[in-house]
Amino acid sequence: MKNIYILIFTTLFSSQFLFNDNDNLEKTIVPDSTATLTLSIVGDLMCHTPQMEYARIGKDSFDFKPAFREVKKFLTDSDLTLGNLETTIAGKVNGYTGYPLFNSPDEYLDALKDAGFDILFTSNNHSVDRGRKGIIRTIEKIHSAGMSSIGTFQSQHDRDSVRIFEINGIKIAILAYTYGLNGNYLLRNEKFLVNVIDTNLIKLDIKNARNKEADVVLLYFHFGEEYKRKPSVYQKEIVKSAINSGADLIIGSHPHVLQPIEYFVSDKNSIGKGITAFSLGNFFSNQRWRYSDSGVMLNIILSKNIFTGKVLLTNLSAIPTWVYKGKINNMDGFLILPSDTIMGNFSNRLSKTDRLRFLQANDDTRKMYYSIINQTKLPLSQITH
Numbered sequence: 001m002k003n004i005y006i007l008i009f010t011t012l013f014s015s016q017f018l019f020n021d022n023d024n025l026e027k028t029i030v031p032d033s034t035a036t037l038t039l040s041i042v043g044d045l046m047c048h049t050p051q052m053e054y055a056r057i058g059k060d061s062f063d064f065k066p067a068f069r070e071v072k073k074f075l076t077d078s079d080l081t082l083g084n085l086e087t088t089i090a091g092k093v094n095g096y097t098g099y100p101l102f103n104s105p106d107e108y109l110d111a112l113k114d115a116g117f118d119i120l121f122t123s124n125n126h127s128v129d130r131g132r133k134g135i136i137r138t139i140e141k142i143h144s145a146g147m148s149s150i151g152t153f154q155s156q157h158d159r160d161s162v163r164i165f166e167i168n169g170i171k172i173a174i175l176a177y178t179y180g181l182n183g184n185y186l187l188r189n190e191k192f193l194v195n196v197i198d199t200n201l202i203k204l205d206i207k208n209a210r211n212k213e214a215d216v217v218l219l220y221f222h223f224g225e226e227y228k229r230k231p232s233v234y235q236k237e238i239v240k241s242a243i244n245s246g247a248d249l250i251i252g253s254h255p256h257v258l259q260p261i262e263y264f265v266s267d268k269n270s271i272g273k274g275i276t277a278f279s280l281g282n283f284f285s286n287q288r289w290r291y292s293d294s295g296v297m298l299n300i301i302l303s304k305n306i307f308t309g310k311v312l313l314t315n316l317s318a319i320p321t322w323v324y325k326g327k328i329n330n331m332d333g334f335l336i337l338p339s340d341t342i343m344g345n346f347s348n349r350l351s352k353t354d355r356l357r358f359l360q361a362n363d364d365t366r367k368m369y370y371s372i373i374n375q376t377k378l379p380l381s382q383i384t385h
Contacts, residue, residue: 002076002079002080002118003167033305033306034303034304034305034306035168035170035303035304035306036168036170036304037080037167037168037170037172037216037301037302037304038077038078038079038080038299038300038301038302039078039079039081039082039172039218039298039299039301039302040074040078040080040081040082040116040297040298040299041081041082041083041251041277041280041297041298041299041300042075042081042082042083042280042283042295042321043083043084043253043258043279043280043281043282043283043295043296044083044084044086044253044254044256044280044281044283044284044295045083045084045085045087045112045283045284046086046087046102046284046285046286046287047086047087047098047104047108047284048099048285048286048287049099050098050286050325051064051067051098051284051285051334052096052098052105054325054332054333054334055067055105055107055108055334060092061107062105063111064107064108064110064111065110065111066333066335067284067333067335067336068111068114068115068284069335070336071115071297071321071336071337071338072114072115072116074297074319074338075115075116075117075297076116078299079167079168080118080165080172081115081117081119082118082120082121082174082220083120083283084120084124084253085120085122085138085142085149086102086124086126087102087103087108087126088103088126088127088129088130088134088135088137089103089104089106089108089134089137089141089142090129090133090134090137090138091103091106092105094130098286100182101126101129101130102126103129103130103134106141106145109142109145110145113145113146113147117147118147119150119165119174120142120147120148120149120150121149121151121220121222122142122149122150122151122176123150123151123177123178123194123195123196123220123222124151125178125180125182125222125254126182127152127178127181127194128181128182128184128194129182132190132193135193135194138152139152139153139154148165150163150174150175150176150220151176151177151194151195151220152193152194152195153192153193153194153195155192156192158192159195160192162208162209162212162214163175164209164214169304169306170215170216170302170304171213171214171215171216172214172217172218172302173206173209173214173216173217174220175195175205175206175209175217175218175219175220176219176220176221177195177196177198177202177219177220177221177222178194178195178197178221178222178223179196179197179221179224179254180196181196197221197223197238202219202241202242202245203241203245206219206242206245206246206247207245207246210270214270215270215302215304215309215311216248216249216270216302216311217246217247217248217249217269217270218247218248218249218250218251219242219247219250219251220250220251220253221235221238221239221242221250221251221252222253223235223238223252224252224254224255224259224278224279226254226255226256227256227257227291227292228255228257228259229257229258229259229291230259230260231259231260231278231279235278239278243268243269243274243276244266244268245268246266246268246269247269248269248270248271248274248313249274249275249313250274250275250276250277251277251280251298252278252279253279254279255278255279255281256279256281256285256287256292257279257292258279258280258281258294258365258368258369259277259281260278260368261275261276261277261278261316261318261369261372262276262278263275270311271302271312271313272312273312274313275313275316277298280295280296280298281294281295282295282323283295283297283321283336284323284334284336285323286325286334288325290360290364291361291364293322293323293357294320294321294322294323294361294362295320295321295365296318296320296321296365296369297318297319297321297338298316298317298318299315299317299318299319300315300316301316302314316372318365318369318372319339319340320338320361320362320365320366321336321337321338321339322336322357322361322362323335323337324337324350324358339362339365
């Protein structure tokens with residue numbers, strides 16, 4: 001059972017935030033004086049038409065839960081589990097569709113909640129696929145399913161509020177932005193609906209989070225060039241600006257393939273040592289080609305000295321995943337397979353072709369993230385670039 005306290009502050013009030021010197025934190029923390037916060041973060045949660053059809057159990061009913069059964073144990077273990085919801089939940093009346101204008105059944109959210117998700121990023125290029133009403137209904141359905149949405153909002157007041165999640169005495173602010181909306185435009189008086197990347201706005205949002213005494217600020221960016229395995233100049237520029245504005249952790253997706261994770265040191269943030277994961281790839285999709293049929297579960301542990309208030313990123317690990325599509329118990333289905341599955345019973349059911357694709361995806365991911373894959377206690381000093 002995850003105990004999460006959500007603190008929502010508006011920008012009408014402010015308090016002083018004192019930045020901490022983290023240089024010697026590792027030497028001062030002892031086990032009895034620390035609190036920890038564990039995060040699991042995945043990339044894009046797509047819902048293409050075949051995913052819906054394979055989940056259909058009746059004329060108007062769906063069950064997506066089986067697709068997550070092999071990764072659920074990992075996602076539920078963390079204090080907070082996050083992912084990018086790259087679809088709208090606009091209701092049956094608007095028609096269920098996949099690419100290029102996404103609208104998925106409410107049951108998709110039920111499956112995500114059951115799998116362990118707590119927070120869904122909703123600012124992406126498909127946020128406006130069903131217009132303003134689609135944005136609002138998606139937010140409402142995420143909340144009614146017992147999760148939080150970050151990146152789309154119901155009002156200007158809502159957008160200007162700061163979401164801070166307090167767990168084990170650690171307060172983490174989470175912000176999300178997208179590069180664009182697939183050519184769609186919001187009315188001037190409704191730009192609050194979706195956070196679009198604006199470096200000045202991001203700087204202000206980070207400042208507001210600090211004023212509300214956030215220990216850590218995590219930024220999610222939906223950006224980059226699709227299917228490119230290296231970050232673009234634009235991504236690097238946005239990340240540099242975010243770091244200079246005081247971001248601690250930066251997570252990205254949109255390319256639908258994995259991109260590198262980089263470690264940075266900053267005297268402008270709170271934890272001093274942070275990471276940028278430019279793209280976590282696809283976690284669940286029908287994109288069946290190499291590099292797009294795989295992703296990771298990125299695991300982060302933050303530690304706080306309860307006496308000094310200092311916070312450090314003390315652990316970084318990742319578990320490769322691959323999406324299987326085919327027969328499961330004589331029925332068509334999708335299944336997200338973690339890297340350890342190849343050692344389990346399910347590997348015996350894979351065809352020779354699928355087994356080779358699984359191994360190829362696992363090898364591709366391990367080569368890109370070789371220094372953090374399945375490392376349970378990896379000091380940041382050991383991360384290589």
